[in-house]
Every structure is written in structure tokens, then in C-alpha cells.
Amino acid sequence: DSGVTQTPKHLITATGQRVTLRCSPRSGDLSVYWYQQSLDQGLQFLIQYYNGEERAKGNILERFSAQQFPDLHSELNLSSLELGDSALYFCASSVRTGEYNEQFFGPGTRLTVL
Amino acid sequence: AQKITQTQPGMFVQEKEAVTLDCTYDTSDQSYGLFWYKQPSSGEMIFLIYQGSYDEQNATEGRYSLNFQKARKSANLVISASQLGDSAMYFCAMRETFQETSGSRLTFGEGTQLTVNP
Numbered sequence: 001d002s003g004v005t006q007t008p009k010h011l012i013t014a015t016g017q018r019v020t021l022r023c024s025p026r027s028g029d030l031s032v033y034w035y036q037q038s039l040d041q042g043l044q045f046l047i048q049y050y051n052g053e054e055r056a057k058g059n060i061l062e063r064f065s066a067q068q069f070p071d072l073h074s075e076l077n078l079s080s081l082e083l084g085d086s087a088l089y090f091c092a093s094s095v096r097t098g099e100y101n102e103q104f105f106g107p108g109t110r111l112t113v114l
Numbered sequence: 115a116q117k118i119t120q121t122q123p124g125m126f127v128q129e130k131e132a133v134t135l136d137c138t139y140d141t142s143d144q145s146y147g148l149f150w151y152k153q154p155s156s157g158e159m160i161f162l163i164y165q166g167s168y169d170e171q172n173a174t175e176g177r178y179s180l181n182f183q184k185a186r187k188s189a190n191l192v193i194s195a196s197q198l199g200d201s202a203m204y205f206c207a208m209r210e211t212f213q214e215t216s217g218s219r220l221t222f223g224e225g226t227q228l229t230v231n232p
Binding site: 002031033035042043044045048050054055056058088090092097098099100101102103104105107108110 | 145147149151157158159160161164166205207209211212215216217218219220221222224225
């Protein structure tokens, strides 16, 4: 158990819908990262927050948005869902941003868009 | 942009033997970090080992060691005394830091599927 929690574990929804994925980082970690893992794209970085502020952005679609709250948990919102958004979404956390030597992943949320 | 290359889509090893999983990287940064993760069939990503670009000694964590050759830009994972439970997908990743925001991210390779045979 990495200490990073993600809910829900599985999510099945229809095209055009909107979902919210939730992540709680390890105790003491200020930095949260979101990644998407799909068969065709592999593991891709989406976005990073550090202590409530966005610090890095990757290949995140405009239909996707995220935020980190004062209690440090984070949410990833996916809207106007398409079939191609079906993937495993990971949240990860680290103590700090910039240079760190550990980044721990949550168990992931498996999203299926039908 | 940083790039990670894992050239072995699949590897097989006998139980109790050692195995090396290859990873090469490309970056123009002087400071970077290299990570290895294990992903079993259940799907979670398990952090295994880290090597900093300025670390002079190769990292070791139990049966895992990282063979870091900076001049060759390689960071191979060595698993000693393989166990059946080591069968999984293994990912090499590089940490990239953005000076302007102090942000960072991991860039992953495509992974190597390791199968340990009894």
C-alpha cells in the first residue's frame, strides 16, 4: 500500500458524460500528479499540483481539468467523454516538487466509456 | 524533450536467476532522476528504485539494483534471484523539472513484460 488513495476504483459511463476522479496523497506529501495509461498511448503525464497551485501541464485535453484543495486532495474532472478516454487514471504524490527521489502511485481508477 | 527507451517488449528468466531490463534515456538536462516501477497484472504501480543524475554510486534496494552508466545514458534494472512474484510489467521513467515553475513530471518508457519461469 503506497498510502495514496483513489476513488472510485472502477467507473463505467457513457459518451458525452462527465466524471470526477478523486485522489488523496500520502500523508505529508504536497505534490500531486495525474497520469493516464492507455493501450495506444502508454503512460502519459497529465498535470501536477503543488500545495494547491498548478505547476506543470502535460498532454491534458481541454475537456479535462483538475484542482488541488486546501486539504491537499485532488480531483480530476473529465467531461464530454469519448470512447478514447477509456483508460487507467493514476494519481501520484511526492513530498515536494522539483527534485525528489520518490513518487508514489495510487491504485488507479479504471474508466470505461461505452 | 526527454525520451525513455525500453527495447525489450518481453523478457523471460528462470526462477532464482538474475535478469537485466534495459533502459536508455535522452535528455539535455544536467540534473534529472531515473525511476523504475513494477506493474503487476492487478494494475497498481509499485515504486522500486531511484537514481539521481549526480549520484556516483549505483542505487540498490534489496534484490533490485540500478546499473547507471551516465556516459551511455543508460539506467538498467538488475533483479537478482528472480521469484515467481516478479512476473510483471516494468517501467523505466525519468523525472523532468521545469525551472520556471519548479514543476516536474515523469516520462515513461513503453515497458518490459517480465515472465519468471519455475
